[in-house]
Amino acid sequence: MKIEAIAEQYKIELESVYGGEEASALFGLAVEYVLGLSPVKLKISKNHSATFVEVQKLLSILNDLKIGKPIQHILGVAHFYGAVYEVNENVLIPRPETEELVDWIINDHAPVRMQNLKVLDIGTGSGCIPVSLKTYLPDFDVKALDISPEALTVAKRNAELIGAGVEFIEGNILTYESEMKFDIIVSNPPYIRELEKAKMHHHVLAHEPHLALFVTDEHPLVFYQAIAEFALKNLNPTGHLYFEINEYLGEEMIKMLAGKGFKNIELKQDMQGKDRMIKVTISDE
Ligand code: GLN
Numbered sequence: 001m002k003i004e005a006i007a008e009q010y011k012i013e014l015e016s017v018y019g020g021e022e023a024s025a026l027f028g029l030a031v032e033y034v035l036g037l038s039p040v041k042l043k044i045s046k047n048h049s050a051t052f053v054e055v056q057k058l059l060s061i062l063n064d065l066k067i068g069k070p071i072q073h074i075l076g077v078a079h080f081y082g083a084v085y086e087v088n089e090n091v092l093i094p095r096p097e098t099e100e101l102v103d104w105i106i107n108d109h110a111p112v113r114m115q116n117l118k119v120l121d122i123g124t125g126s127g128c129i130p131v132s133l134k135t136y137l138p139d140f141d142v143k144a145l146d147i148s149p150e151a152l153t154v155a156k157r158n159a160e161l162i163g164a165g166v167e168f169i170e171g172n173i174l175t176y177e178s179e180m181k182f183d184i185i186v187s188n189p190p191y192i193r194e195l196e197k198a199k200m201h202h203h204v205l206a207h208e209p210h211l212a213l214f215v216t217d218e219h220p221l222v223f224y225q226a227i228a229e230f231a232l233k234n235l236n237p238t239g240h241l242y243f244e245i246n247e248y249l250g251e252e253m254i255k256m257l258a259g260k261g262f263k264n265i266e267l268k269q270d271m272q273g274k275d276r277m278i279k280v281t282i283s284d285e
Pocket residue numbers: 091092093094095098123124125126127128129188189190212213
């Protein structure tokens with residue numbers, strides 16, 4: 001069977017769900033997954049005909065896409081900072097904004113070649129943050145916490161597959177206590193308010209874990225406050241705390257952190273120009 005015929009039919013159907021550009025990108029990914037042909041190669045070999053099994057596989061992926069299942073869940077993988085992660089419905093699909101946060105930390109620390117720094121990622125989900133940090137800063141001692149045992153199963157498998165020696169801990173940051181001091185504490189905690197739900201893509205709402213996404217309108221900074229308190233006790237004097245944040249809560253975050261006595265507060269925008277990351281220290285230097 002010719003792929004072109006399938007393409008014609010499904011592109012129209014996917015376009016009505018995703019819009020033109022995303023629809024053809026998704027179609028390309030599905031074809032590449034099933035046939036091992038990149039969209040460019042597919043164009044060149046116009047008459048590529050697929051076997052019955054390949055066509056069935058492709059149709060099943062396209063039908064899942066039509067009902068709004070994220071491509072990462074259909075294929076079971078997501079790309080993050082140069083590596084491939086296994087994902088499922090128990091973890092947030094790693095986002096490009098979080099790659100920018102990881103990049104900030106790596107750029108701050110790789111050139112100075114500090115060794116044996118201790119890192120803690122809070123609310124690790126798929127494990128994308130600690131696994132990337134351990135990959136690029138292999139001398140660091142990297143730990144990661146999550147409340148969800150199901151998420152930790154995914155994170156541990158990712159660390160193993162990618163070959164990053166990360167220690168995972170099951171725990172709730174609202175009550176978590178540790179004897180250890182850290183040089184880097186990082187977190188991308190849940191930060192979407194109920195009032196922002198309406199603006200969200202219904203696919204995200206239907207397929208990604210609400211535990212990883214949402215906070216109440218009354219206490220949107222609940223996790224940030226707990227993590228900040230934890231950092232006051234557990235960050236080394238020369239250490240840094242990094243957060244990914246809600247783009248609408250930059251000012252509130254600065255106020256909250258300044259109120260707790262944090263220093264050197266740096267707010268950073270993501271590639272879309274939205275307030276997205278914050279870095280602070282506990283001492284003046
Ligand atoms: N740390 C993970 C990520 O950045 C999970 C974040 C979350 O579930 N809120 O993707």
